[in-house]
Structure formats: structure tokens, C-alpha cells
Amino acid sequence: MDKLISLLKNQHVDYEVVEHNIPINTAQQGANYFGIDIGQTAPTLIFKTDKGYYALIISGDYGRIDLIALQEKFQLQEIKFAKPNEVEQVTGSKIGSVSLINPDIPTFMDRELFRFNYVYGGTGVPQTTLKINPKDIEKLNHIAGYIR
Incomplete structure (x- = not known):
């Protein structure tokens, strides 16, 4: 999480890391x-x-993810959920705590997040949550496209 905090501070992002004692x-x-x-x-x-x-x-x-719709929208031949070990290999964290900020991974983003001043998601570390403005998520990731 040190890498994440360093990135957020260097980019002068308004954020909060909230620790919680339950998963x-x-x-x-x-x-x-x-x-x-x-x-x-x-x-x-x-x-x-x-x-x-x-x-x-x-x-x-959002509801259920329609893989066929994603495949068509982003012109992919194949798309499937990554396996738990692949998620960990690619992000360095386990499913359920994947960070909102992954600059090295092309990212699709839901436009509906922009309805809110702040959203809450993973930090890469279990039992911590990142509170951040969606515009900063957009700024810090490599956005490859949008849904909705």
C-alpha cells in the first residue's frame, strides 16, 4: 500500500484510507x-x-456483468474473469481487495461512478478501503474505455 499512498500524495489527490476490522x-x-x-x-x-x-x-x-457485451464493445476476441491466482499475479493482491488504482493495467470504467463526489473501493490490502473522487481514479489509471 506504500506505493499507492506515495502515488496519491505525489499526484495531490484528496483521498482517505479507511481501516475496518471486518472483511x-x-x-x-x-x-x-x-x-x-x-x-x-x-x-x-x-x-x-x-x-x-x-x-x-x-x-x-451495476448488476451482472455481461461478458459478451464487453467483448463486443471493446472489440475483444475473448474475455473471461481472471482466475484468483492470475488476479494476484497481475495486481499483487487477492480478489476482494484489488486496488482502484492500477496504472499498469488498461482499465474500463463505469461512467455511473461520476454521479458521486467520492466512491469506495480496494487499496490492495484486505480490511482497508480507499475513499476517492472518481475523476482521480480516471486520472491515475490507464483508461481504455467506458461502460454506460
Whole structure:
């Protein structure tokens, strides 16, 4: 997490790292814990495609991911959820705590996150959550495209 904090500070980003003593495994758990709209939760998902690995940062109210729609929208031959060991290999963290900030991974971003001043997502470290403005997520990642 030191690398993340260093990046956030160097870019003069307004953020907060919130520590919690319980694991948060779903968008609904996050919304309940922080007392926020479920849409403000922002899980980061990792996909394996024919063009390499991609991240998808979605609003917690997105619903089920339609892989065929993503495949067509981003002109991919193949797309599937990365396996747990692949997620760890690519991001350095386990599923459920993948950071919102992964500058080295091309990222698709849900435009619906911009409804909020702050969203909450992973830091790369279990039982910590990053509170950050979606525009800063956009600025610090390599955005390859948008959904919604």
C-alpha cells in the first residue's frame, strides 16, 4: 500500500484510507458498513482477454456483468474473469481487495461512478478501503474505455 499512498500524495489527490476490522466482500456489505449508496461502492474486477489483462471498475449497483457485451464493445476476441491466482499475479493482491488504482493495467470504467463526489473501493490490502473522487481514479489509471 506504500506505493499507492506515495502515488496519491505525489499526484495531490484528496483521498482517505479507511481501516475496518471486518472483511467487506460485497457491494451491499460495503454500502451498509460505510452508510453510503450501493452505487458509491466501486469494485475492481480483473479480466483475461486475447489482448492481455484488463481491469473494470464498476459502480456497485451495476448488476451482472455481461461478458459478451464487453467483448463486443471493446472489440475483444475473448474475455473471461481472471482466475484468483492470475488476479494476484497481475495486481499483487487477492480478489476482494484489488486496488482502484492500477496504472499498469488498461482499465474500463463505469461512467455511473461520476454521479458521486467520492466512491469506495480496494487499496490492495484486505480490511482497508480507499475513499476517492472518481475523476482521480480516471486520472491515475490507464483508461481504455467506458461502460454506460
